[in-house]
Amino acid sequence: MLLGAAPTYMGCTLGARCAEDQAHREPEADNIPASKLDDYGSDPRSWASTSTSPEGPGIRRSDLSDAQASKGRSPRSIDGRSKEHEEASNTSRLSDFQLIKTLGSGFIGSVRLVKLASGNAATPFALKIMKKSVVLKKDQVDHVLQEKQLLGQVDHPFIVKMLASFQDDANLYMLMEYVNGGELFSAIRDGKRFKNEGAKFYAAEVTLALGHCHASFIAYRDLKLENILMDSKGHVKITDFGFAKVVRTRTYTRCGTPDYMAPEIIGMKGHDMSVDWWSLGVLIFELLTGRTPFVGSSSQATYQNVLNKEPVFPSHFSDHARGIVRGLLTKDKSRRLGCGVSGTEDVQSHSWFAVVSLELTLEKKYIPPFVPNVKHDWDTSMFDNYPEEAVSCRDTSGLSAQQQKLFAEF
Numbered sequence: 218m219l220l221g222a223a224p225t226y227m228g229c230t231l232g233a234r235c236a237e238d239q240a241h242r243e244p245e246a247d248n249i250p251a252s253k254l255d256d257y258g259s260d261p262r263s264w265a266s267t268s269t270s271p272e273g274p275g276i277r278r279s280d281l282s283d284a285q286a287s288k289g290r291s292p293r294s295i296d297g298r299s300k301e302h303e304e305a306s307n308t309s310r311l312s313d314f315q316l317i318k319t320l321g322s323g324f325i326g327s328v329r330l331v332k333l334a335s336g337n338a339a340t341p342f343a344l345k346i347m348k349k350s351v352v353l354k355k356d357q358v359d360h361v362l363q364e365k366q367l368l369g370q371v372d373h374p375f376i377v378k379m380l381a382s383f384q385d386d387a388n389l390y391m392l393m394e395y396v397n398g399g400e401l402f403s404a405i406r407d408g409k410r411f412k413n414e415g416a417k418f419y420a421a422e423v424t425l426a427l428g429h430c431h432a433s434f435i436a437y438r439d440l441k442l443e444n445i446l447m448d449s450k451g452h453v454k455i456t457d458f459g460f461a462k463v464v465r466t467r468t469y470t471r472c473g474t475p476d477y478m479a480p481e482i483i484g485m486k487g488h489d490m491s492v493d494w495w496s497l498g499v500l501i502f503e504l505l506t507g508r509t510p511f512v513g514s515s516s517q518a519t520y521q522n523v524l525n526k527e528p529v530f531p532s533h534f535s536d537h538a539r540g541i542v543r544g545l546l547t548k549d550k551s552r553r554l555g556c557g558v559s560g561t562e563d564v565q566s567h568s569w570f571a572v573v574s575l576e577l578t579l580e581k582k583y584i585p586p587f588v589p590n591v592k593h594d595w596d597t598s599m600f601d602n603y604p605e606e607a608v609s610c611r612d613t614s615g616l617s618a619q620q621q622k623l624f625a626e627f
Contacts, residue, residue, distance in 0.1 A: 301333055301340035302380060305392060308333075309383045311610055314344060317595075319603040325351045325361075326388070327606075330395060330597060341595050342380070345391040349624060350614035352389065358623050364458045365391060365627055367435055374579065375426040377446065377456040384627050386612040396454045398447030398589035399599030405442065405507050413535055415586035416504035419445070421570060421578045422453045423497065428561035431490050436464040440496035441477045442503060449594070451585025464489050475516040475523075476509040480548045483520045494555035494564060498545025505538060506531055510546065524548075537569040 308314070314331040315338070321328040326347035332338040352361055368379040368391070381392040401419065405411070411419070423445065430437050438460040446454045460472045467487035471478075479495035481488040502510045510528035513519035528546055530539050544554030544567065555564040565575060577583060589599055 301338060302394070305333060305340075305342055306380045308381050308392065311385065311388075311390065311608065314342070316344075316608065317341070318597055319605055320597065320600050322603050325355055325357055327603070329608075330595070331392075341395040341397075343393045343395045345393060346608060347389040347391075349384075349387060349389060349612065349616060349620075353616075353620060353623070360459055361389060362624075362626055363462060365389075367458050367461045367463070370433055371430060371435070371458075373426055373429040374581065375422045375453050375455060376429065377454045382627060384624060385610040386616070386621070387610055387614075388608070389624060389627055393456075394454075395594075396446040396448050396456070397591050397594065397596050397599060398449055398451065400443050401445040401447055401453065402442035403599065404447075404587045405504065408507055410507040411504045411586060413505065413538055416501055416538075417569065417573065418583060418586055419453060419504060420497065420501050421573050421575070421583075423455065423500065424561070424564055424570075425575065425579055426453070426455050427493050427497065428565070430461070431493070431561055434463050434465050434490070435461055436468075436488075436490040437461050437493050437496075438482075439473050439477075440493055440500060441474050442500065447585075447587075447589050449589060449591045449596075450581075451588040452581050475519045476512060478520070478523060479550070480524050481550055483523055488550075491550045491553055491556040494545050494553055495550075497555075497564070498542050501538070501545070502528060502542050505534065510542075535569075537567075537571075541567045541569040 305313075313334055315334045317330040317332060319327055320330055320343060326345065329344045329346060331342050331344045332340065333342075347361060352358055365379070365382050368377075369382075372378070377396060378394045379391055380394065381390075383390050383392075423440070427437060427440070437455070437458070439457060440455075444455060444457045446456050448454060462468060467489050469485055469487050471482055471485055473482060473492075473496075477496045477499045479488060479492040482492055499509055499511075502508075511519055511522035511526060513522050528542060530542070534542075541554065541564075545564070547553040550556055554567065555561060557563050559566075564570075574582075591599060
């Protein structure tokens with residue numbers, strides 16, 4: 218049985234909340250003192266601002282061209298990718314990189330901020346390093362191989378991009394783009410929440426990312442605020458595909474984070490991609506209230522709430538917001554929004570998204586309601602500090618040739 222625990226940077230713990238920590242949060246958003254409940258959206262750049270945009274009230278478009286947006290950043294090739302990204306995608310050993318700082322640390326490895334060791338490197342990357350001996354000990358071989366395979370299949374603006382993967386005798390490595398804005402969860406910590414249009418901004422980007430996964434029959438299975446990173450401008454990047462799986466019919470593993478688990482996962486009755494739409498409903502609710510809808514005093518209490526209770530909506534929810542959350546949090550997955558013949562399109566066409574252009578969302582033309590306080594591409598201030606440990610390419614755990622073969626497809 219696989220259970221998500223603490224938040225992650227590409228699967229490595231960052232140290233914010235565990236699922237059980239939600240029990241200590243306020244039971245009703247309406248009861249939180251105004252001084253503790255800050256509605257994002259007062260900034261004129263926000264979706265929640267007054268606007269004359271033809272897309273509808275509260276929606277703001279960015280007028281920045283791609284050239285303006287990249288001003289002062291790393292040199293880019295014609296397709297928008299750094300030339301160093303192209304070089305990095307051809308790397309095959311740890312010595313190709315200089316390790317700068319640890320961004321996260323988990324039970325099977327760590328994530329490091331790195332740069333190319335050759336030349337005057339100007340582009341930061343994130344390198345996920347997993348110890349083979351620990352992967353074996355924790356029985357995570359299949360999941361690690363699966364994550365690498367699926368990240369290689371997806372290519373979307375709102376999903377963290379894997380640039381390369383390689384291994385040596387001791388470790389497995391996944392080279393990713395560096396997303397330096399921190400977790401979306403950090404934006405609602407300390408009793409903050411988003412206004413309706415702010416939540417809609419993030420939900421629209423996440424919905425496009427999930428739709429991209431579902432088009433390839435990939436069930437993500439661990440959607441939560443901690444697994445959504447923000448880039449320096451405030452747009453989202455879904456990370457950590459450790460629980461993702463190709464599901465063409467159904468699967469039975471209980472996995473994910475209790476607050477976001479769909480009833481069919483908890484009941485182990487078999488689930489499919491529809492569990493992601495349930496999690497989206499939880500995500501929208503949490504963005505609008507600062508809490509999840511079924512929080513309990515323990516994981517078991519949360520499970521019982523998911524199975525037996527309906528969400529209680531604070532008074533500030535609009536009718537359309539209530540409608541989409543109710544539709545997504547339908548316990549009968551055959552009636553759940555997003556689970557019909559039209560799938561993702563049913564979610565995207567809901568009245569809550571009526572004023573949203575999916576094309577403009579995909580092109581990142583809307584201005585985010587929250588912009589992380591990062592000063593440059595190399596900024597690591599949105600992540601905790603961790604002890605810096607040396608990385609050895611030599612296996613000292615005595616892995617056998619047979620054990621090494623288990624990683625042949627990595």
